[in-house]
């Protein structure tokens with residue numbers, strides 16, 4: 001029996017586990033380990049941060065949590081995959097063993113999620129042995145050494161981050177309405193990549209709706225996006241960037257480019273130019289780094305950026321039974337000689353190739369090479385408006401872009417859940433998130 005352990009149940013890890021489960025049986029077992037009991041659908045995290053409640057109560061927060069946290073127990077129901085919910089503390093590639101952090105590894109408070117323990121002779125309460133290991137641990141926030149970022153800024157990576165921001169937004173508006181604070185509320189968002197833009201646009205839509213609902217002036221809020229580069233989204237075409245900038249401006253989002261951040265406090269951002277901008281809350285979306293756990297893995301070589309260099313088959317150089325994918329890898333695109341970006345759909349494609357290569361390697365057959373494709377993206381820019389770059393010069397804007405984005409989400413849900421559950425999740429999210437559109 002060959003034991004495959006997949007470390008991390010993100011986009012790449014889940015795809016890899018689902019594909020490998022087809023081969024699981026007497027010859028192969030598949031175990032997925034994640035600290036959470038759910039797979040986080042990050043592309044709609046900005047909706048969680050900005051969703052406005054009809055009535056704010058615990059139920060609303062639970063609904064928000066459920067909207068993008070898809071329980072592994074649903075994804076893998078009836079599949080030949082064992083789940084372990086645990087914090088991975090270390091990985092020993094020589095002795096082929098993963099060790100969990102001590103204590104009770106169950107961290108989720110979601111009632112419907114049960115912890116499915118891995119079984120097999122090689123598992124103990126604090127670890128599991130493997131023959132093949134897939135490193136799919138994703139990325140985490142990076143402050144680039146800027147003082148105050150971790151201490152004072154809202155981060156934007158996990159479901160708790162999205163919920164904390166949502167709560168702050170509601171609190172600020174309530175304080176103004178009840179006379180405990182003076183307007184305007186101002187959000188300072190650092191980083192004008194896709195994440196920062198989507199968040200700023202949707203927070204602006206939410207702020208507009210809340211102002212109206214509470215009878216406040218239009219000038220009761222402001223949003224500022226800080227970008228270190230001369231232009232936002234340097235990787236997109238000029239005409240697409242112009243559409244996004246115009247839309248952000250219409251929504252009342254101010255863009256401050258060429259703005260290098262020197263330090264952050266809970267209510268201000270200090271720029272390298274010496275200027276200090278005051279605000280009600282600071283949000284950090286400017287930087288990620290690969291999982292820092294990688295640095296502790298003995299014998300694993302990393303690039304200067306802390307990523308795992310992989311072979312074209314996604315196997316780690318010199319370690320044929322270790323694969324890596326998604327945000328943790330550096331894969332140089334042979335066409336452009338540039339690194340393939342860390343995206344949900346590139347991680348998915350890599351998950352597929354990894355599953356196939358592990359299965360074929362066990363059978364002693366020829367491995368397949370990963371061929372990168374990433375010439376498509378969709379940027380939602382507030383309410384029912386998105387810019388969808390569909391590759392080969394084709395772009396859809398506005399409502400049609402938003403529709404394509406919705407269909408892409410539905411397609412993904414259908415690829416990991418049974419049809420009925422995928423449709424129910426899609427419908428639920430649509431109802432929940434379109435209230436402030």
Ligand SMILES: Cc1cc2nc3c(=O)[nH]c(=O)nc-3n(C[C@H](O)[C@H](O)[C@H](O)COP(=O)(O)OP(=O)(O)OC[C@H]3O[C@@H](n4cnc5c(N)ncnc54)[C@H](O)[C@@H]3O)c2cc1C
Pocket residue numbers: 007008009010011012013033034035036039040042043044045046086087088089136137138139156157195291293325326327328342343344345346347
């Ligand atoms: C807010 C936001 C919005 C985004 N929007 C988009 C988008 O619209 N389109 C797009 O293509 N990409 C988007 N991305 C990027 C995309 O989410 C990532 O590129 C993608 O998730 C990478 O997949 P992955 O499988 O490598 O890792 P992840 O999806 O990050 O999964 C890693 C998993 O490993 C687990 N893990 C990590 N460390 C440990 C540990 N020590 N112990 C146990 N478990 C651990 C984590 O819990 C997680 O489940 C967005 C990212 C963010 C943060």
